[in-house]
Amino acid sequence: EVWEQFYKEEIGSIEKLYQLRMLVEWHKEAVERFRPLLQEMFGIDVLAFSHTLSEKGLKYCNSHWKATQVVNLLCWLCARQKEELYAYAFEVAKAVLSYLYQHFDAIVQRYKLLDGIDQLLAEVTLLRSMTFGRGRIQMLDEDYGIRNYATREQFVESFGLRYKLYQKCYALSSKERKLLVINNIDPLEFAYAVQLGIIATDELYRHICEREACCGLMRSAYDRFFLKKLKPETMTWFAFCKPDGETILKEVIQRITDFAVEQELKRGDTPTQWSEVTQAIGVVYGVQLFVRILLSLGKETLLRTTFWYGADTSRRSTLSHLLHICYPTPDDTGQKLRDLLQQYPVTDDRLIQAAMYAPQWIPILQDYFGWEGFASACYYFQAHICDVNSAIESAIARYSPIALEDFENGAVDIAWFQSAYKELGEERFMRLYENAKYVSDGAKHSRARIFANAMTGKIALKECETKICDKRNKDLVISYGLIPLTPNNTHDVLERYHFLQRFLKEAKGFGALRRASETRAVSIALDNLARTAGYSDTFRFTLAIETELINDLKRYFTPAIIEGVACSISMDATGNPAIVYERDEKPLKTLPTVLKKNTYILELKKVQTNLKEQYSRTRKMFEEAMTMASTFYVHELETLLQNPVVAPML
Numbered sequence: 001e002v003w004e005q006f007y008k009e010e011i012g013s014i015e016k017l018y019q020l021r022m023l024v025e026w027h028k029e030a031v032e033r034f035r036p037l038l039q040e041m042f043g044i045d046v047l048a049f050s051h052t053l054s055e056k057g058l059k060y061c062n063s064h065w066k067a068t069q070v071v072n073l074l075c076w077l078c079a080r081q082k083e084e085l086y087a088y089a090f091e092v093a094k095a096v097l098s099y100l101y102q103h104f105d106a107i108v109q110r111y112k113l114l115d116g117i118d119q120l121l122a123e124v125t126l127l128r129s130m131t132f133g134r135g136r137i138q139m140l141d142e143d144y145g146i147r148n149y150a151t152r153e154q155f156v157e158s159f160g161l162r163y164k165l166y167q168k169c170y171a172l173s174s175k176e177r178k179l180l181v182i183n184n185i186d187p188l189e190f191a192y193a194v195q196l197g198i199i200a201t202d203e204l205y206r207h208i209c210e211r212e213a214c215c216g217l218m219r220s221a222y223d224r225f226f227l228k229k230l231k232p233e234t235m236t237w238f239a240f241c242k243p244d245g246e247t248i249l250k251e252v253i254q255r256i257t258d259f260a261v262e263q264e265l266k267r268g269d270t271p272t273q274w275s276e277v278t279q280a281i282g283v284v285y286g287v288q289l290f291v292r293i294l295l296s297l298g299k300e301t302l303l304r305t306t307f308w309y310g311a312d313t314s315r316r317s318t319l320s321h322l323l324h325i326c327y328p329t330p331d332d333t334g335q336k337l338r339d340l341l342q343q344y345p346v347t348d349d350r351l352i353q354a355a356m357y358a359p360q361w362i363p364i365l366q367d368y369f370g371w372e373g374f375a376s377a378c379y380y381f382q383a384h385i386c387d388v389n390s391a392i393e394s395a396i397a398r399y400s401p402i403a404l405e406d407f408e409n410g411a412v413d414i415a416w417f418q419s420a421y422k423e424l425g426e427e428r429f430m431r432l433y434e435n436a437k438y439v440s441d442g443a444k445h446s447r448a449r450i451f452a453n454a455m456t457g458k459i460a461l462k463e464c465e466t467k468i469c470d471k472r473n474k475d476l477v478i479s480y481g482l483i484p485l486t487p488n489n490t491h492d493v494l495e496r497y498h499f500l501q502r503f504l505k506e507a508k509g510f511g512a513l514r515r516a517s518e519t520r521a522v523s524i525a526l527d528n529l530a531r532t533a534g535y536s537d538t539f540r541f542t543l544a545i546e547t548e549l550i551n552d553l554k555r556y557f558t559p560a561i562i563e564g565v566a567c568s569i570s571m572d573a574t575g576n577p578a579i580v581y582e583r584d585e586k587p588l589k590t591l592p593t594v595l596k597k598n599t600y601i602l603e604l605k606k607v608q609t610n611l612k613e614q615y616s617r618t619r620k621m622f623e624e625a626m627t628m629a630s631t632f633y634v635h636e637l638e639t640l641l642q643n644p645v646v647a648p649m650l
Contacts, residue, residue, distance in 0.1 A: 003073060003076070003077065005081070007077050007080075007081075008096065009201070010649060011077075013518050014081055014085050014088050015088060016079070017074070017077055017081065017085065017090060018085060018088055018092070020074060020076040021071070021075070021560065022046075023046060023049040024049075024053075024070055024071060024074060025311070033535075035047055037222075040099075040544065046318070051611075053600045061323055061514055062494045063449055074260055086148050090145070090146060090147065090149065090158075091144065093146040094146060094157060094158070097146060097161040097162065098161060099163060100165060101161065101164050101165055101560070102340060103167070104165070104168050107292075108172065113325070118458050120574065128238075130540075137572055140189060146158045146161065147181070147235075147236075148236055148237070148238065149236070149237060149238065149240065152196070153382060155189075155192070155196075155240065156196070156198065158194050159185070159189060159198060160186050160198070161613075162185050163185065163198075165184070165198070166184065166185055169563035174184075177535055185207075186241075187207065187208060187217050187220075187221060187236075187249055188238065188241045188242065188245045188246065188249055189237065189241055189245070189378060190203070190204045190207050190245075190249075191204060191241070191244075191245035191246070191248040191249035191252070192240075192241040192244055192245035192248075193246050194245075195244045195245060195386065195553075195561060201248075202250070202485070204248075204249075205252060205256070205394060206595055208252065208253070208256060209256060210278070212282070213277070214277055215279065215280040216280075216327035218253065218256070218277060218280035218281065218282075219282065220278075220574050221249060221250075221253050222281065222282025222283065223282065224255070225246060225249065225250050225253075226250070226253075226282050226283055226285060227282050241307065248252075249447075250311055254493070257281050257284065258479075259274070260274040260277045260278050260281065261274075261278065261281070261284060261289070261322065264278045264315075264318050264319065264322065265292055265296045265319075267315060268315070269314075271313040271314070271315075275318050276313050278318045278321065278322065279312075279313065279317070279318060279321055281321075281322070281325060282325060282329060283325050284322060284325060284326050284327070284330050285326070285328070285329050285338065285343045286326075286328070286332065287328055287329075287332040287336050287337050288327055288340065289326055290320075290323075290326050290328070290337075290354075291321045291337070291340045291341065291344055291346065292584060293319055293322050293326060294323070294346045294350055294354060295344050295346065297316070297317055297319050297320075297323070297350075300315070300316045300319070300634060301316070301318075302320045302323065302357050303316050303320040303321075303351060304437070304438060304440070304441045304442075305317075305441055314530075320357075320555040323354060323357060323358055324357060324358055326358060326360075326361075327360050328360065328361060328363075328364050332363055332364055333364065333367060334365070334366070334367025334368035334369075335367070336348065336372075337364055337365075337367075337368045338368055346430075349367075349431065349435065351368070351369075352365075352432060352435045352437045353367055353423055353438050354440035355378050355407060356378065356381065356382075356436060356437075356439050357430075357438040358394075359378065359382050359389065359391075359392050359395070360391075362374075362375050362379065363375060364394070366378075367559070371424060371428055372423045372424070373419070373420045373422070373425075373428075374421025374424060374428075374432075375419075376399055376416070376420040376423065376424075377420040377421070377423075377424050377429055377432050378398055378420065378426075378432060379392065379395055380399070380413075380416060380417055381418050381432065381433075381436045381439050381445065381448045381450075382396065382439055383396045383399075383400065383402075383404075383407045383413075384407060384412065384447055384448035384451055385407075385408075385444045385445055385447055385448055386408055386410075386437055386444050387403050387409050387440055387444055388408050388448060390442075398445065399412040399413075399416050400416045400422075401431045408518070408522065409512075409520060410447070410474065410475065410478045410524045411524055411527070412478065412479075412482060412519060412524070412528055414453050414455065414482065414528065414531050414532065415531075417451070417452065417455050418455070421452075421455075421456070422435070429452075433449060433452060436448055443556060446475070447475045447592065450475050450476065450479050451475075451478070451479050451482060453479070454479035454483050454612030455481035455482045455483075455484070457484050457513065459479065459483055461483055461496075464476055464479070464480055465480075466482065468503065471519065473502075475516065475519070475520040477503065477521040477522060477525050478521055478524045478525050478528065479525075479528075480496065480499070480500065480525050480528075481500075481524075481525040481526065481527070481528030481530075482528050482533055483529075483530060483532075484532070484534060485533060488546065493533050493545065494548055494549065494552070495547075496529055497526075497529065497545045497549075499616075500522050500526060500529070503518070503522060504518070504519060504522045505613070507519055507522070507646065516637075521558075526538055526541075526542065529541070530542075534602075539621060539625065539630065540636070542617075542620070542621060543618075543640060543646070544552070544615055546617070546618055546643065546645070547639065547643045547646070550614075550643050550645060551616060552610070552643065553569070553607055553610075556568065556569045556607050557569050557570070557644070559582070560600060562595060562598055562600055562601065563581070563594070563595060563598075564583060565581055565583050565588065565592060565595060566580075566581070566582040566583070566585075567579065567580070567581055567593075567595075567600065567604055568580050568604075569604065569607060569608060569611065571644045571648070573648060574648050574649075575615055575618075575644070575645045575647070575648035575649055576615060576645070577607075577608050577611035577612060577615070577645075578608070579591075579604055579605065611645060614645055615645050618645055618646055618649065622649055637650065
């Protein structure tokens with residue numbers, strides 16, 4: 001209320017509010033050298049106001065960077081009056097652009113000797129000198145500038161002025177032989193102008209294909225209108241142009257795409273003028289195009305770096321990109337592919353590579369091959385990497401209940417692997433295994449291979465332990481629990497459990513990030529070990545193993561006589577272990593010095609340490625069980641009560 005009253009009494013009009021905000025926000029260092037030009041345009045010395053504020057030494061206005069609170073207040077007042085303010089700002093921007101257009105040649109002559117044509121075009125003709133500080137008021141802005149149009153008449157005025165400047169800029173750019181990217185008109189605005197008959201369709205083609213920003217314009221159009229990757233635009237100009245402009249723009253983009261793709265399929269090793277454009281294409285369709293891309297590749301290997309945008313225009317790169325973005329239509333089937341490949345043969349290995357590289361073709365190739373388990377095995381390799389493609393999340397969900405995030409963290413679906421491996425058979429599975437590198441770039445596929453090797457017994461247990469100790473490789477840690485157990489496996493399970501607990505203990509000596517990642521790896525490894533041992537619940541598996549550990553240590557609870565001293569482990573009322581020493585049935589406060597290095601005593605101390613660690617682990621597990629409100633059956637409680645570490649807790 002205070003500031004609204006201030007506006008009414010001290011400012012009083014939209015015009016003064018806009019001018020005040022503009023003068024406060026105008027960053028003097030950015031426009032000092034254009035001061036005479038700005039004075040001519042506005043009829044006042046626009047920097048005099050900021051100089052006056054600085055001279056006054058006001059607390060919140062003595063420099064541009066310290067005027068934040070004042071600027072925020074003015075922004076708030078502008079937002080309260082935005083409807084009227086927008087109309088006035090549109091007229092101001094229109095006047096500024098008109099002045100620049102009318103005096104364009106004189107402005108060029110005046111300033112191009114100062115910093116060269118590049119700086120001139122960037123700062124004057126593109127109005128970047130008019131961004132007024134942090135860019136909240138811009139002559140080309142959609143809020144307080146020439147793009148805030150709401151009627152067809154305003155669009156015609158806005159587009160007409162910017163288009164005239166656009167033409168002058170490119171004419172000057174061509175004359176001076178300087179590259180220039182002018183982004184003051186969006187392709188959607190060009191398309192709407194075509195709809196209104198302001199410009200010819202050829203000009204839209206020229207704007208997209210012949211300007212230096214071609215790839216950016218193509219990529220943006222695909223993200224906006226074809227792939228729907230971007231959030232819906234909220235700008236006034238976008239909503240105004242979209243209904244009529246979108247259809248025309250999509251038709252033009254599609255024609256450019258079809259022509260560029262055709263040129264790339266026919267090209268040799270030398271890049272064409274369409275090679276870079278091809279890299280900006282977002283999606284193409286059809287099984288016929290799929291086959292043509294594979295034929296054009298010939299014996300070239302697929303370029304795995306095409307998973308990220310790049311500027312490589314080699315034949316291998318553009319064709320790999322096209323394969324990666326090629327999708328089947330609803331009418332495409334395995335039979336259609338079979339009919340095409342009778343005329344244009346492609347090897348099975350190349351098709352398997354295509355399935356890994358472009359997983360959208362997996363269902364079609366499953367139908368084509370007719371191999372039971374083909375799709376399941378393909379998706380297994382797609383899922384078990386550290387960077388899972390979210391586009392196939394629904395397909396992966398048909399085979400596994402595990403979330404994508406858990407797969408990225410290293411989770412393994414053992415049942416899924418065993419089912420796919422059994423259905424597909426070893427020979428065919430290995431063909432997919434050999435081509436799994438095309439799932440992603442780098443060595444991300446190696447995780448899925450390591451897991452497969454572990455579950456098929458191709459990784460030796462001791463060799464795996466050695467590598468884990470030497471390299472502390474987290475994928476190997478996770479796979480450790482996947483290696484098949486030996487028959488009569490109780491001892492094998494106990495040894496692996498011990499090994500993982502030792503690894504976890506060593507992780508505490510590292511930094512926070514590494515400690516967290518290794519702890520997570522051990523947690524997943526224990527999940528895998530539990531499933532390998534036949535348990536569906538890792539918590540119950542852990543309690544069962546801890547109980548087995550106690551059974552192995554029961555002999556240490558019976559006193560052993562060492563040189564007249566009875567030595568044993570005893571548990572207190574809370575479950576904590578302690579070593580008890582007695583002579584003639586009387587407790588000793590300390591151990592006799594002569595026994596301190598005795599082998600059995602050292603062994604007893606080690607057991608005590610292990611029991612203390614078991615106590616800590618078990619207590620933590622029960623706390624988590626309480627938090628999760630886990631259910632226990634009577635027979636489970638009866639078994640747990642036999643564990644001297646667990647019994648006091650229960």
